[in-house]
Amino acid sequence: MRLPILLLALTLTLPACGSDLLPTDGTVFLDPSLPTAARQGALEALAEWNATGATQLTYTDDAYPCDAVITFGGKSRGFAGWTSTRTAGDGRRQPPRISLYLTTVPYYKSVALHELGHAMGLPHAHTGIMADGSHQECVDRGALDSLGRDGFPTCAE
Numbered sequence: 001m002r003l004p005i006l007l008l009a010l011t012l013t014l015p016a017c018g019s020d021l022l023p024t025d026g027t028v029f030l031d032p033s034l035p036t037a038a039r040q041g042a043l044e045a046l047a048e049w050n051a052t053g054a055t056q057l058t059y060t061d062d063a064y065p066c067d068a069v070i071t072f073g074g075k076s077r078g079f080a081g082w083t084s085t086r087t088a089g090d091g092r093r094q095p096p097r098i099s100l101y102l103t104t105v106p107y108y109k110s111v112a113l114h115e116l117g118h119a120m121g122l123p124h125a126h127t128g129i130m131a132d133g134s135h136q137e138c139v140d141r142g143a144l145d146s147l148g149r150d151g152f153p154t155c156a157e
């Protein structure tokens with residue numbers, strides 16, 4: 001039996017705090033809590049986004065400064081990934097926080113592709129990487145259009 005995987009995003013928008021999204025040329029902190037396979041999936045997802053030419057995302061092993069965080073959420077609670085944007089109590093902007101969860105089948109690359117899309121502001125779509133539960137491992141035209149960026153999709157279309 002295959003565990004259904006849901007991809008969810010929680011976005012708390014506080015307009016007074018300015019942009020709380022990952023810029024397309026942002027730096028992503030890979031938390032040391034990530035298991036090797038999850039870290040590899042995250043790195044592959046960053047490379048896949050960049051291969052479109054629409055983003056120039058880089059990764060860092062230094063927590064500060066960064067524009068987004070990818071961390072490990074541990075055992076899946078019914079979903080494979082989660083992205084939250086939040087603001088500290090004093091109003092300071094905090095970077096989007098992506099959690100990758102341990103699932104029966106580790107779709108880390110496809111989950112990271114999807115969650116990076118959320119971190120850059122993309123909503124869910126009916127098809128492609130931004131579809132809820134997507135296992136797609138390449139960036140589609142729809143995602144690039146939704147991002148409002150020119151670029152070449154990495155999926156054969």
Ligand SMILES: [Zn+2]
Nearest residue numbers: 007008009132
């Ligand atoms: Zn989602």
